[in-house]
Amino acid sequence: MAKRLLDFRDATAIAGVGYTPFTRDSGVSTLTLACRAVLAALDDAGLTADDVDGLATHRVGDSAPPTLVGPALGLTDLSWHLDQFGGGSVSHAVVGQAALAVAAGLAETVVCYRAINARSEFRMGGTGRGVPASPEVQYQAPYGYVAPPQQYAMYARAHMLKYGTKAEHFGQLAVTQRANAAKNPRALMRTPITLDDYLASRWIAEPFRLLDCCLETDGACAVVVTTAERARSLHRPPVLISAAAWGGGTSHLSCEDPAVTAAAELAPRLYAQAGLGPGDVDVAEIYDCFTYSVIVQLEDYGFCAKGEGGPYVASGATALDGPLPVNTHGGFLSEGYVHGVNHIAEAVSQLRGDAGDRQVPGAEVALSTAQPGYILPATSALILRRA
Amino acid sequence: MVVYRPEPDRDSREWWERIARHEFAVQCCDACGTTRFPARAFCPACRTEAWHWQEVDPEGRVESWIVNHQPFMPGAREPYVVVMVRLAAVPGCVVYGNWHGRRPPEPGERVRASYSRIDESLSLVNWEPVDG
Numbered sequence: 372m373a374k375r376l377l378d379f380r381d382a383t384a385i386a387g388v389g390y391t392p393f394t395r396d397s398g399v400s401t402l403t404l405a406c407r408a409v410l411a412a413l414d415d416a417g418l419t420a421d422d423v424d425g426l427a428t429h430r431v432g433d434s435a436p437p438t439l440v441g442p443a444l445g446l447t448d449l450s451w452h453l454d455q456f457g458g459g460s461v462s463h464a465v466v467g468q469a470a471l472a473v474a475a476g477l478a479e480t481v482v483c484y485r486a487i488n489a490r491s492e493f494r495m496g497g498t499g500r501g502v503p504a505s506p507e508v509q510y511q512a513p514y515g516y517v518a519p520p521q522q523y524a525m526y527a528r529a530h531m532l533k534y535g536t537k538a539e540h541f542g543q544l545a546v547t548q549r550a551n552a553a554k555n556p557r558a559l560m561r562t563p564i565t566l567d568d569y570l571a572s573r574w575i576a577e578p579f580r581l582l583d584c585c586l587e588t589d590g591a592c593a594v595v596v597t598t599a600e601r602a603r604s605l606h607r608p609p610v611l612i613s614a615a616a617w618g619g620g621t622s623h624l625s626c627e628d629p630a631v632t633a634a635a636e637l638a639p640r641l642y643a644q645a646g647l648g649p650g651d652v653d654v655a656e657i658y659d660c661f662t663y664s665v666i667v668q669l670e671d672y673g674f675c676a677k678g679e680g681g682p683y684v685a686s687g688a689t690a691l692d693g694p695l696p697v698n699t700h701g702g703f704l705s706e707g708y709v710h711g712v713n714h715i716a717e718a719v720s721q722l723r724g725d726a727g728d729r730q731v732p733g734a735e736v737a738l739s740t741a742q743p744g745y746i747l748p749a750t751s752a753l754i755l756r757r758a
Numbered sequence: 759m760v761v762y763r764p765e766p767d768r769d770s771r772e773w774w775e776r777i778a779r780h781e782f783a784v785q786c787c788d789a790c791g792t793t794r795f796p797a798r799a800f801c802p803a804c805r806t807e808a809w810h811w812q813e814v815d816p817e818g819r820v821e822s823w824i825v826n827h828q829p830f831m832p833g834a835r836e837p838y839v840v841v842m843v844r845l846a847a848v849p850g851c852v853v854y855g856n857w858h859g860r861r862p863p864e865p866g867e868r869v870r871a872s873y874s875r876i877d878e879s880l881s882l883v884n885w886e887p888v889d890g
């Protein structure tokens with residue numbers, strides 16, 4: 372179906388990013404975390420809460436919605452807000468929809484945030500709260516198949532069987548991201564690891580070991596979306612939103628090939644929107660709930676041939692000094708888990724050139740991606756560009 | 759005794775009732791004959807709503823599996839195995855269950871349903887190798 376694109380490409384920008392510290396027990400509510408991250412992002416942009424006319428988040432019933440955060444910050448007449456149900460797969464769609472609202476003139480300054488007490492309050496999947504009531508759960512939970520590390524391990528083995536992907540490939544990815552985190556003062560896990568450390572880490576759900584799995588983190592992260600024009604007049608170098616796409620995906624119970632993700636369907640639309648291709652991407656922040664998630668997305672976003680994601684990572688291609696630095700902040704595996712928004716914020720830092728010791732020299736184009744559609748059957752992604 | 763008792767919905771209730779009688783049925787479209795699982799109102803191939811249950815062989819092939827070491831299911835014998843089975847009777851359909859073989863699964867091997875009776879109104883569908 373032919374799409375009629377508005378003048379969307381590069382019409383909006385991310386003007387600021389904000390974080391709370393990442394911890395294992397924030398000791399405060401998700402509402403408090405959300406407010407802190409929103410205010411930090413506004414401060415970074417050189418704006419105040421009085422400039423905000425839109426708020427957006429995604430959540431799975433575990434966090435503070437815009438209708439709480441707005442009034443808590445004295446904002447009683449937002450002209451646009453979005454309370455997107457969903458997990459990491461919709462994380463980038465939230466920013467995409469905020470950009471649409473700004474491009475359409477419904478709002479001028481939207482703060483997108485995610486606040487999460489994923490360690491101390493609401494742990495994902497089966498442990499620490501009731502089993503969620505998606506209709507697919509009834510066919511899985513009775514067999515003790517309840518948590519994301521199990522589901523991803525299942526898909527990872529399918530990929531290993533089909534393409535010969537090895538534990539050492541997953542391990543090299545974990546090692547590389549930890550090396551990046553060592554250069555990131557925000558990261559929770561900064562002590563370097565070796566491939567032997569990875570192989571010696573305990574089994575969670577074979578083929579996954581502990582070091583295949585992301586952290587569970589308390590924290591919040593926010594980004595400020597406004598018009599490209601307005602962003603140019605603010606504190607920070609603006610980072611343009613060149614493309615925002617979402618879609619793709621089937622479900623847990625119907626798929627032709629479990630070694631392919633929704634990203635394979637979405638990627639061509641995303642690149643076409645930006646007028647760019649994988650070869651133009653200087654740095655990629657790729658949703659890494661688990662090691663395998665990165666390897667399969669490197670294939671499905673076209674950075675290597677299908678099935679070659681493991682050897683591509685093992686070659687060093689995704690290291691900071693490689694041709695495609697990936698998860699320069701350390702990702703969920705080592706920086707912290709803020710459900711996708713910290714990947715977007717890191718891409719912004721890289722494009723502004725303020726990523727410190729982990730800066731990729733001359734980065735002009737970044738890809739940032741969401742959970743690739745294995746848990747909820749859709750994904751989303753952004754292409755960002757230095758103005 | 760089952761830790762997570764399935765909660766049938768209005769689409770799936772009869773499927774579970776049939777499974778309790780150890781009868782493996784899927785929906786079949788009245789218009790185009792395409793089979794589907796899990797239970798849904800519309801045929802995804804032709805969007806027709808009319809359908810009937812069709813008993814099929816509860817057979818498939820092993821597409822993947824995991825060996826659970828973390829206590830994901832309270833009280834489970836650990837490590838326990840969950841298999842992903844590509845169902846022969848329904849195009850593009852994978853189902854999950856515990857492994858009832860005496861040895862580990864092998865990639866692509868043929869498996870058949872092994873029912874576990876929980877009580878009068880509930881059985882679970884697990885999987886065992888066709889070739890022992």
Ligand SMILES: [Zn+2]
Pocket residue numbers: 787788789790791792801802803804805806
């Ligand atoms: Zn049909």
